[in-house]
Amino acid sequence: MKLCRYWSPDAGGAAVGLVDGDAVHDLTAADPETFGSYTQMLHAERLVEKVRAAAAAAKQRPLDFARLDVAPEDPASPHLLAPITKQEVWGTGETYERDASAAPDASPFDRAYHADRPELFFKATPNRVVGPNEPIRARQDAGLVFPEPELALIVNGRREVVAFTVGNDVTAYDLADENILYMPQVKIFQGCCALGPTVLLSEAVDFRSFSIHMTVERGGGCVFEGSTLLTRMVRPFENVLSYLFREQEFPNGVILMTGLGFDLPHGFTIQAGDLVEITIPQIGKLTNPVV
Numbered sequence: 001m002k003l004c005r006y007w008s009p010d011a012g013g014a015a016v017g018l019v020d021g022d023a024v025h026d027l028t029a030a031d032p033e034t035f036g037s038y039t040q041m042l043h044a045e046r047l048v049e050k051v052r053a054a055a056a057a058a059k060q061r062p063l064d065f066a067r068l069d070v071a072p073e074d075p076a077s078p079h080l081l082a083p084i085t086k087q088e089v090w091g092t093g094e095t096y097e098r099d100a101s102a103a104p105d106a107s108p109f110d111r112a113y114h115a116d117r118p119e120l121f122f123k124a125t126p127n128r129v130v131g132p133n134e135p136i137r138a139r140q141d142a143g144l145v146f147p148e149p150e151l152a153l154i155v156n157g158r159r160e161v162v163a164f165t166v167g168n169d170v171t172a173y174d175l176a177d178e179n180i181l182y183m184p185q186v187k188i189f190q191g192c193c194a195l196g197p198t199v200l201l202s203e204a205v206d207f208r209s210f211s212i213h214m215t216v217e218r219g220g221g222c223v224f225e226g227s228t229l230l231t232r233m234v235r236p237f238e239n240v241l242s243y244l245f246r247e248q249e250f251p252n253g254v255i256l257m258t259g260l261g262f263d264l265p266h267g268f269t270i271q272a273g274d275l276v277e278i279t280i281p282q283i284g285k286l287t288n289p290v291v
Contacts, residue, residue, distance in 0.1 A: 001048060002198040002283070003027070003163070005038055005081045005131075006068050010060070014081055016041060018055045019198050023062035030054040038085045042156045042253045048203050069197055069287075071133040082131030082195045083154065083165050086252035089124040089193055090244060091150075091169055095235040095259035096228065108180070118240045121183070123169065123257060124193040135291040136276065137191030142172035144269045147288075148260040149214040149278040151207065151230060153237060154199055156253045159245050161202045161237065164210075166278050166286040167257045168194040173264070191291070195255065197284045208233070210280050212261060217275040224268060228261030235259075 004024060008015035016035040017024035027035040031054035034044050044050055063078060072079040094113040112119040130136060138145040152167030170192045175182040208230050216224040237258070244256065270276065274290040 001051060001201045001203070003051070003083075003201065004065070004068070004196075004198045005083045006063075007075075007077075007079050007081055009076055009078065014038065014085075017063065018051055018058075019065055020055070020062075022065050024065050024068060025055045025058045025062050026060050027051065027054040027058065029060055030057040038083070039087070039252045042087075042154065042162050043158075047162065048201060051201070069132055069284075080132045080197050082126075082129050082134075083163075083199045084126050084129050084195055084255060086126060087154075087255050088122070088250065089129060089152075089195075089255045089257065091121050091123040091187065091257040091259075092235075092240045092244075093119045093121075093259045095240070096232045096261040097234045116239070118235060118243055120240070120244055121187055123187055128188070128190055129193045129195055130191055130288065131194070132196040133287055133289075134194070135191060136168060136170050136194050136288045137189065138170075138270050138272065138290055139172045139175075139185075139189055142175050144174040144267070145170065145172045146264050146268065147171075147214065147216070147270060147276045147278070148257075149212050149226075150257045150259060150261075151210060151212065151280065152195060153241075153256040153258060154253065155241065155250070155256060157249070157251050159241055161241075162253070163199040163201050164205070164207060164280075164283060165195050165199045165255075166197070166280050166283050167255075168276065168278055168286060168288060169257045169260070170194070170270075193257075194286060194288045196286050200283045205282075210282055213279045215277050216270060217277070218271065218273065223274075224265065226262045230261075232261055233258070
């Protein structure tokens with residue numbers, strides 16, 4: 001069961017919809033108590049049951065999802081929004097299987113791979129996150145900036161994984177090579193994170209059947225393509241979330257990016273004018289131009 005967050009002129013603001021094939025049913029109008037607030041929705045009990053009830057009660061004509069999943073010429077026209085309101089975005093890494101010959105103490109990243117405590121870092125506030133068809137940014141003061149295609153967990157304040165979405169963890173790699181103390185600048189800047197286009201409710205979903213595929217287009221041609229399977233993920237989500245919630249509270253919920261699953265080509269960087277597309281078939285395709 002998939003939902004989306006979108007701009008609705010009829011509602012005068014953001015709305016939550018059920019994505020049913022090519023149709024989007026307005027859940028906010030049908031049940032404003034549950035779906036009037038995205039944050040409130042994430043904490044709702046029996047969410048799947050409430051989605052079904054609201055969809056059955058929806059009286060407005062469904063919208064066409066394809067018409068929402070575009071860059072709007074008029075910002076007031078219906079279009080998809082990032083599935084985030086008040087949530088912080090965090091990230092983790094060293095989560096996929098790697099070459100068995102890698103030394104366990106060669107670098108901080110190698111040591112984190114073998115440790116019980118996972119790598120965790122703060123990624124973005126909501127104002128730094130962009131949605132589908134909005135531009136991500138390549139830092140002007142960095143030489144190697146790469147999009148990282150990742151599965152993102154949408155987690156409520158009770159540490160329950162409510163849904164999954166597609167995430168893009170844009171990273172300025174060469175700054176880390178200059179100095180490990182530059183890591184916040186490597187990860188956190190305006191337009192450093194993209195989320196969407198839909199959220200897949202986690203009930204009865206086997207995320208390990210997912211695959212992630214990314215292409216970078218430039219001048220009408222593909223300049224990079226990569227993919228991975230989530231069966232290669234070796235660090236359990238429960239382990240990462242148990243450490244994320246230690247000594248911390250997330251009353252509005254939190255979004256966790258779960259790491260990159262393939263190697264990056266040496267010397268590659270995204271450039272202004274590129275188009276990045278990340279696809280998880282069960283969730284959808286997240287498309288973002290680069291500025």
